[in-house]
Amino acid sequence: MSGRARGRARGRARGGTEEQQARRPGEAEQAATVPPPPVMPPQETQAPPPASGRASYRGGAREPRPGMASGECPRVPTAELGAMTIGTGEASEVGRRRREFRYVEARTRPAHIVDKRGSVGNQLPLIANFFRMERAPDWHMYQYHVDFNPVVESKRMRIALLFQHENLLGRTRAFDGMVLFLPVRLMQQTTEVYSKRKTDDVQIRITITMTNELPPNSPQCLQVYNIIFRRVLAMVDMKQIGRNYYNPSLAISIPQHRLQVMPGFVTSILQYENEVLLNCDISHKILRSDSVLDLMYDMYQRNQNTFHDEATRSLVGSIVLTRYNNRTYRVDDIEWDKRPDDTFKLHDGSEISYRDYYKKNYEIDVQDADQPLLVSKPKKKDIRRGQKDNLYLLPELCKMTGLTDEARADFNVMKDVGAHTRVAPAGRIQSLTSFVRQINSNENVCKEMGGWGLRFAQDLLNLNGRILPQEKIFQQGGELSYKQEDADWSRDMRGKQLITAVSLDNWVIIYTRKNSGQAQDFVQTLSRVGPPMGMKISQPIPCELTDDRNESYLSALRNSITPKIQLVMCVLPTNKKDRYDAIKKFTCVDRPVPSQVIVSRTLNKKQMMMSVATKVAIQLNCKLGGEVWALEIPLKNLMVVGIDSYHNSSKRGHSVGGVIASMNGALTRYYSRCTFQHSMQELMDGLRVGMQGALQKYHEVNGSLPERIIVYRDGVGDGQLPAVAEHEVPQLLDSFKKAGGQEYNPKVGVVIVKKRINSRFFARAGQQLTNPPPGTVIDTEVTKPEWYDFFLVSQSVRQGTVSPTHYNVIWDTTGLRPDHMQRLTYKLCHLYYNWPGTIRVPAPCQYAHKLAFLVGQSIHKDPSFDLADRLYFL
Structure with missing residues (x-):
C-alpha cells in the first residue's frame, strides 16, 4: 500500500474586575479594556430543509453528558485582564497577543561556531519573502513605568486616566496598564501629572518614570512592532482568524464542492542576522460554504439510525469558524440536550437565552430552535487565564474549516482547491509586494507608522544562496545518471539491480x-x-x-x-x-x-x-532487510538518528515517539524503536531505552560503537525549543554514556528539523521567477544570530512554491564544519526508499515519522523487537 493511499485510508497528520463585560457564548474571554467588536450582519442562510428533517433530527432524547446535571447551564467566568493600547488610545488585545509572540529566542548556538556560513557550491542570487523595516539611524524607543496613587485596580481605568494627558504624551504610544512605550523622550526622568476619576471625582497622582532607552532590535521593541503591525492589518480591512489575518471580502467560492478559499497573510517581525525584517507569506483559509447545521441535516436525511454516531465522528475534533466574530474553535463534544432557547447567566446575574443573545448583540435570528449545541472545552492556556467552563456554539452559526479526509482523498476536490492555493513564485511575489505597497500607501497606516518613525521597504529582500554539488547515487553495476533539478531517478533505476x-x-x-x-x-x-x-x-x-x-x-x-x-x-x-x-x-x-x-x-x-x-x-x-541505492558517505563510524512524534489516536493527549538509528557506514540499514509519551519525562525515558538498544545493535553489527552520533530531531515547535535544549539534549548525552560505558564519549550533534515555516525563496531564470533548484542552501541574512541554523531546499515541486526546511544545530561536538553538516543533511534527503528522489527532510526523520504514524494510528502498542532491524513500517 503506498504512503499516499495509506494516509487516505487512515485519515490525516496547537488585573481588576471592576468593569468586566458579560461573556459572549462561543467567544474567548475579552480583556476588560477591549470594546466589543462591531456587530456583523447575519449571514445569509439557505432555505431550511423539510419539517421532518428540522423538527426531529435529534432522534429522541439522550442521556445527559457525564459531569453535568440535566438542565445545568454554564457560568462563564471573567478572565484575567490584560491589554495594551496603541495610537490614539483605542484598546487592543495585547494580553493574548503577548502570549502568542515569543520575544526572546532561546540561544542555542554552540560557543565554538564563530562563522556558520558554508562555502561549498555555486552562488545563486535569490529573493526572499522578507521586507526590511526602515527607520532613522539613531532611532530609539523609550520605556516608562507608570504608578498610580491611590492605586487603581482597573486597567481600563488606568489607561483612561493616563490618556487624559495627550498633550504631554502625544498621540502615538503603547500602554498595557503599567508599562508605557513612547517614540519620544519626555523632558524629565520622572514626570508627575494628575487626573480626576469621573466615577467619584477623586484626584489620582500619576508618576511616569523612564526606565529604559531601547535599541531597535531589543525584545521589547520587537513586541511593540508586532502589535503595531496587527493594528495596521486591521486598518487595511484584514480580519484576524486564529493567528493570521484574512480578507473575507476576497473569498473565492468553489460551489461544486461547497467550499470557500479565503486569502490572507501570515506575518511576523523579528530580529534576523543583521537587521529587523518583516516575514510575510500568503495563507489560505478553507471554509465550507454551508453551515455545520446544514451538514447535520444531510447526515440525518442519509441515515437517521446512525445520525448520532456519524455526526460525532465527523464533527468532534474538527475546527469551526464563527463568522459573527471570526474566531476558530475546536469541537470537543456535542451537547444533544441543549437548545438555543436554553439560558445562561451573565456576569450581572441576569439570564438570557442563546437565541436572544445573538439577536441582541449581532442582530442574528436563529432559525432552528431544535439544534443541539457544540461544545468547545477550554485549553490549558484558557484555564490558566481563568476560563474553566465549556463554550457552547450554535451549529447554525458555525462553518467547518479545512478539508475532511474524504475531501483530501477526492482528486477533483484537491485539484480545484489547489488551483487557488498553489501559488507559483511569480504570483506569490506579486501578491506580497502589492500587499506591502498597499500598506505603505494607506493614509491611516502612514499616520500610525509615521508616528513611530517606521516604514517598510517597498521591495522584497535580495540575498545569495548556494547550490550544493549533485550527489552521486549508486546501485549494483554503477552510478545512476539523473538531473539534479528534477531530483528524480526513477527512470534511471530501470533494469539495474538493487544494492542488496x-x-x-x-x-x-x-x-x-x-x-x-x-x-x-x-x-x-x-x-x-x-x-x-x-x-x-x-x-x-x-x-x-x-x-x-x-x-x-x-x-x-x-x-x-x-x-x-x-x-x-x-x-x-x-x-x-x-x-x-x-x-x-x-x-x-x-x-x-x-x-x-x-x-x-x-x-x-x-x-x-x-x-x-x-x-x-x-x-x-x-x-525484508534489503537496500535499494546508496550514496558516498565520507564520514566513518557515524550513526545518524531520526526522532519524530505523532499523536496517538487511541488516547487523547498521548503521543508516540519514533526513534530510527543507522546501523552501517552507508546509512542504508536502520534499527527502530518507539516510545509512548504523555510528558517530557516519558519521552526521555523512551529515548534512553531506544538509544541503548540502538547502540547495542550497532556494536553487534559493526564490532564497535560509533565515534560520531548526529541526531535529527523532528516534531519540535518554537515553544518546545528551550525544553529540548535544556532537558532533552543533556539526558540524550547521558544515555549515550550509560549505553556505552563510562569511557564511551562520542562526538554528538543534535539538529532540530522544522518544516512548518513561512520562509520562501525564489530564483531568477532569465526574466522569469522560479523555485530554487534542489540543493539550495541559505545560511545568511534570514537566519538567526543566536542560532547555528540554515535553510535547505532539497526537493523539486512541479506546482506552486517549494517549501524549504529549516535546520537548527543546537548541540555540536562533532568537529564538522558547516559545509559538512549541510552536505550530510542534503545526502540524507536522498536515502528515503519509498520515493526515487529527494524528499524534504532527512531519511531518518521520515522513517521515524512513518514508524510513529503506524503505531499512533493503527497499532497502539510496542511493535515486536523481531522487526526492529527492518523497515517494516514503509
Whole structure:
C-alpha cells in the first residue's frame, strides 16, 4: 500500500474586575479594556430543509453528558485582564497577543561556531519573502513605568486616566496598564501629572518614570512592532482568524464542492542576522460554504439510525469558524440536550437565552430552535487565564474549516482547491509586494507608522544562496545518471539491480474470492519485475477468503504465519481503516512478520500494473532487510538518528515517539524503536531505552560503537525549543554514556528539523521567477544570530512554491564544519526508499515519522523487537 493511499485510508497528520463585560457564548474571554467588536450582519442562510428533517433530527432524547446535571447551564467566568493600547488610545488585545509572540529566542548556538556560513557550491542570487523595516539611524524607543496613587485596580481605568494627558504624551504610544512605550523622550526622568476619576471625582497622582532607552532590535521593541503591525492589518480591512489575518471580502467560492478559499497573510517581525525584517507569506483559509447545521441535516436525511454516531465522528475534533466574530474553535463534544432557547447567566446575574443573545448583540435570528449545541472545552492556556467552563456554539452559526479526509482523498476536490492555493513564485511575489505597497500607501497606516518613525521597504529582500554539488547515487553495476533539478531517478533505476536484494521464497498472499483474479495477475507481474532488480520472487502460498470480515483475515493470518514465512501480503477490497489496523496490529505485535497491504483498486489499471509492481517489489525488499541505492558517505563510524512524534489516536493527549538509528557506514540499514509519551519525562525515558538498544545493535553489527552520533530531531515547535535544549539534549548525552560505558564519549550533534515555516525563496531564470533548484542552501541574512541554523531546499515541486526546511544545530561536538553538516543533511534527503528522489527532510526523520504514524494510528502498542532491524513500517 503506498504512503499516499495509506494516509487516505487512515485519515490525516496547537488585573481588576471592576468593569468586566458579560461573556459572549462561543467567544474567548475579552480583556476588560477591549470594546466589543462591531456587530456583523447575519449571514445569509439557505432555505431550511423539510419539517421532518428540522423538527426531529435529534432522534429522541439522550442521556445527559457525564459531569453535568440535566438542565445545568454554564457560568462563564471573567478572565484575567490584560491589554495594551496603541495610537490614539483605542484598546487592543495585547494580553493574548503577548502570549502568542515569543520575544526572546532561546540561544542555542554552540560557543565554538564563530562563522556558520558554508562555502561549498555555486552562488545563486535569490529573493526572499522578507521586507526590511526602515527607520532613522539613531532611532530609539523609550520605556516608562507608570504608578498610580491611590492605586487603581482597573486597567481600563488606568489607561483612561493616563490618556487624559495627550498633550504631554502625544498621540502615538503603547500602554498595557503599567508599562508605557513612547517614540519620544519626555523632558524629565520622572514626570508627575494628575487626573480626576469621573466615577467619584477623586484626584489620582500619576508618576511616569523612564526606565529604559531601547535599541531597535531589543525584545521589547520587537513586541511593540508586532502589535503595531496587527493594528495596521486591521486598518487595511484584514480580519484576524486564529493567528493570521484574512480578507473575507476576497473569498473565492468553489460551489461544486461547497467550499470557500479565503486569502490572507501570515506575518511576523523579528530580529534576523543583521537587521529587523518583516516575514510575510500568503495563507489560505478553507471554509465550507454551508453551515455545520446544514451538514447535520444531510447526515440525518442519509441515515437517521446512525445520525448520532456519524455526526460525532465527523464533527468532534474538527475546527469551526464563527463568522459573527471570526474566531476558530475546536469541537470537543456535542451537547444533544441543549437548545438555543436554553439560558445562561451573565456576569450581572441576569439570564438570557442563546437565541436572544445573538439577536441582541449581532442582530442574528436563529432559525432552528431544535439544534443541539457544540461544545468547545477550554485549553490549558484558557484555564490558566481563568476560563474553566465549556463554550457552547450554535451549529447554525458555525462553518467547518479545512478539508475532511474524504475531501483530501477526492482528486477533483484537491485539484480545484489547489488551483487557488498553489501559488507559483511569480504570483506569490506579486501578491506580497502589492500587499506591502498597499500598506505603505494607506493614509491611516502612514499616520500610525509615521508616528513611530517606521516604514517598510517597498521591495522584497535580495540575498545569495548556494547550490550544493549533485550527489552521486549508486546501485549494483554503477552510478545512476539523473538531473539534479528534477531530483528524480526513477527512470534511471530501470533494469539495474538493487544494492542488496533479498529473495522472497516463502510468503503468503491473502485475498477474497472477488479479488482472486487481480491477486494472481499481480503475483505474476511481481515475478517478472523482480529478477531485473536482483530479487527472486517465488510463487506465494495462496489463501482465498469467502468474505472480507476482519475476523476472516485474522483467522487466515493465524493459520498461515509460521516461522519460515518471510512476508504476508493482503489484497483488500476497500480501504477500511479498522481492517487495515487489525492486520497491522496482528503482524507487528501478535505474530511479527513483515506485511504488505494493497487495496484492490490500485490493481485495476492494467497499464499501470508494471509500475505498481515495481514500487511494491522495492518496498518488499526494504521490509525484508534489503537496500535499494546508496550514496558516498565520507564520514566513518557515524550513526545518524531520526526522532519524530505523532499523536496517538487511541488516547487523547498521548503521543508516540519514533526513534530510527543507522546501523552501517552507508546509512542504508536502520534499527527502530518507539516510545509512548504523555510528558517530557516519558519521552526521555523512551529515548534512553531506544538509544541503548540502538547502540547495542550497532556494536553487534559493526564490532564497535560509533565515534560520531548526529541526531535529527523532528516534531519540535518554537515553544518546545528551550525544553529540548535544556532537558532533552543533556539526558540524550547521558544515555549515550550509560549505553556505552563510562569511557564511551562520542562526538554528538543534535539538529532540530522544522518544516512548518513561512520562509520562501525564489530564483531568477532569465526574466522569469522560479523555485530554487534542489540543493539550495541559505545560511545568511534570514537566519538567526543566536542560532547555528540554515535553510535547505532539497526537493523539486512541479506546482506552486517549494517549501524549504529549516535546520537548527543546537548541540555540536562533532568537529564538522558547516559545509559538512549541510552536505550530510542534503545526502540524507536522498536515502528515503519509498520515493526515487529527494524528499524534504532527512531519511531518518521520515522513517521515524512513518514508524510513529503506524503505531499512533493503527497499532497502539510496542511493535515486536523481531522487526526492529527492518523497515517494516514503509
